[in-house]
Amino acid sequence: MTETASPVAADRLWSVDEHLADILGRIRPLEPIELQLLDAQGCVLVEDVTVPAALPPFDNSSMDGYAVRAADVEGASEEFPVVLRVVGDVAAGGGEPPAVGPGEAARIMTGAPLPPGAEAVVPVEWTDGGLGGGPATTMSARRPDADGGLGEVRVLRPAAARAHVRARGSDVAAGDLALAAGTVLGPAQLGLLAAIGRATVTVRPRPRVVVLSTGSELVPPGEPLAPGRIHDSNSYLLAACARSAGALAYRVGAVDDDPETLRATLEDQLVRADAVVTSGGVSVGAYDVVKAALSGLSGDEGSVAFRRLAMQPGKPQGFGRLGPDRVPLFALPGNPVSSYVSFELFVRPAVRALMGLPPQDRTVVRATCAEAVTASPQGRRQYLRGRYEDGRVTTVGGAGSHLVGALAHANALIVVPEDTTAVPAGADVDVVLLD
Numbered sequence: 108m109t110e111t112a113s114p115v116a117a118d119r120l121w122s123v124d125e126h127l128a129d130i131l132g133r134i135r136p137l138e139p140i141e142l143q144l145l146d147a148q149g150c151v152l153v154e155d156v157t158v159p160a161a162l163p164p165f166d167n168s169s170m171d172g173y174a175v176r177a178a179d180v181e182g183a184s185e186e187f188p189v190v191l192r193v194v195g196d197v198a199a200g201g202g203e204p205p206a207v208g209p210g211e212a213a214r215i216m217t218g219a220p221l222p223p224g225a226e227a228v229v230p231v232e233w234t235d236g237g238l239g240g241g242p243a244t245t246m247s248a249r250r251p252d253a254d255g256g257l258g259e260v261r262v263l264r265p266a267a268a269r270a271h272v273r274a275r276g277s278d279v280a281a282g283d284l285a286l287a288a289g290t291v292l293g294p295a296q297l298g299l300l301a302a303i304g305r306a307t308v309t310v311r312p313r314p315r316v317v318v319l320s321t322g323s324e325l326v327p328p329g330e331p332l333a334p335g336r337i338h339d340s341n342s343y344l345l346a347a348c349a350r351s352a353g354a355l356a357y358r359v360g361a362v363d364d365d366p367e368t369l370r371a372t373l374e375d376q377l378v379r380a381d382a383v384v385t386s387g388g389v390s391v392g393a394y395d396v397v398k399a400a401l402s403g404l405s406g407d408e409g410s411v412a413f414r415r416l417a418m419q420p421g422k423p424q425g426f427g428r429l430g431p432d433r434v435p436l437f438a439l440p441g442n443p444v445s446s447y448v449s450f451e452l453f454v455r456p457a458v459r460a461l462m463g464l465p466p467q468d469r470t471v472v473r474a475t476c477a478e479a480v481t482a483s484p485q486g487r488r489q490y491l492r493g494r495y496e497d498g499r500v501t502t503v504g505g506a507g508s509h510l511v512g513a514l515a516h517a518n519a520l521i522v523v524p525e526d527t528t529a530v531p532a533g534a535d536v537d538v539v540l541l542d
């Protein structure tokens with residue numbers, strides 16, 4: 108399918124769903140790469156990972172206490188404690204553990220291997236801790252007596268064989284499927300990979316998204332405004348959107364309304380981009396720089412289609428692919444709310460598709476609209492900013508696509524369908540829940 112539509116087709120209104128389908132139809136998931144574990148957080152695993160060796164790798168204690176023979180402590184009670192000779196310490200990660208013979212015990216710490224001869228662990232609280240008094244609360248530091256012995260311990264309760272022992276392989280066994288290809292790697296999955304000894308994994312990476320705003324009126328935040336100038340908010344807004352969608356965002360400062368400068372900037376940026384997002388310059392003004400720079404590309408330059416969508420805000424949009432590698436480019440409208448809503452509807456799903464994730468992740472709920480919505484444009488799907496709580500939604504600010512103040516207080520988008528021009532107070536509406 109060519110992206111250069113016929114004059115008649117180019118002029119028609121595209122529905123939101125058609126535009127999204129066109130985008131997703133041209134997005135291919137990124138090639139998998141091998142990443143260090145923490146760099147793979149949030150990414151989709153592309154390999155089945157099997158367990159190389161059992162976890163735990165050896166029988167070990169689940170308590171700080173004494174490793175004993177079960178028969179020795181069978182009749183132990185506070186009234187009639189069993190006295191055992193302490194033969195040594197077994198610490199997690201320690202060296203050769205002492206063997207435990209009849210009438211003997213070894214002090215053992217949580218996670219330490221069960222020493223030869225021992226069958227169970229008596230928690231320190233079930234003993235006198237070697238101090239000769241009542242039940243101990245902690246393991247005391249090791250104190251050899253005058254002739255170098257480690258003294259005795261009084262056991263106050265019995266422990267059956269295997270009590271407080273975590274068996275080798277009781278977590279995962281060698282050859283088990285640890286994680287299947289397609290798993291999204293969250294903290295618990297990364298923890299498991301580390302536990303089985305994996306330092307790297309093969310995943311689809313986070314896309315690198317270059318965000319670039321256009322407009323000669325734009326001044327970076329932190330700098331004073333001359334007459335007619337405004338601060339560049341979109342590059343921050345969209346870079347933050349890109350991150351929240353899962354991408355690595357590279358924010359490029361605002362580019363002037365000069366097509367040559369924009370083309371040169373894009374060419375420079377393409378080497379580090381898996382996708383490009385621009386804001387502004389896509390409507391019908393005399394200085395609509397993105398349209399001017401990217402309409403009529405050919406061959407290796409790629410191609411970008413500019414179209415009008417049946418939505419509000421976000422009517423003018425461009426989408427295409429740039430350069431020989433066909434890097435997806437989203438040319439979003441410059442009005443801040445328009446660029447935000449456009450990202451949410453079109454770029455967020457595309458970022459997820461690049462990562463190999465299901466494109467849609469937002470929850471859509473039915474909610475009671477607390478007040479009437481009037482004058483929604485006929486034939487255009489309207490996305491009003493709203494505040495959602497407990498099944499009710501109220502509008503925040505009006506429909507104007509310059510209202511960044513209201514946007515910052517919204518947590519939802521209220522969807523007014525194409526054929527609906529008014530919603531009475533108390534009616535149910537679809538609501539897209541945002542971050």
Ligand SMILES: Nc1nc2c(c(=O)[nH]1)N[C@H]1C(S)=C(S)[C@@H](COP(=O)(O)OP(=O)(O)OC[C@H]3O[C@@H](n4cnc5c(N)ncnc54)[C@H](O)[C@@H]3O)O[C@H]1N2
Binds near residue numbers: 320338340387388391
């Ligand atoms: N005659 C017509 N005029 C307009 C139409 C139309 O159909 N016919 N469509 C309107 C709609 S809808 C939109 S949306 C905007 C889109 O315009 P552009 O994408 O060309 O955006 P700009 O003109 O560059 O800017 C629009 C507005 O947003 C401000 N802006 C732009 N970039 C930033 C930024 N990085 N940070 C903050 N604010 C930004 C800019 O100053 C303008 O106020 O066109 C309508 N016009």
Ligand code: MOO
Binds near residue numbers: 420422
């Ligand atoms: O469609 Mo524009 O994006 O309404 O302001």
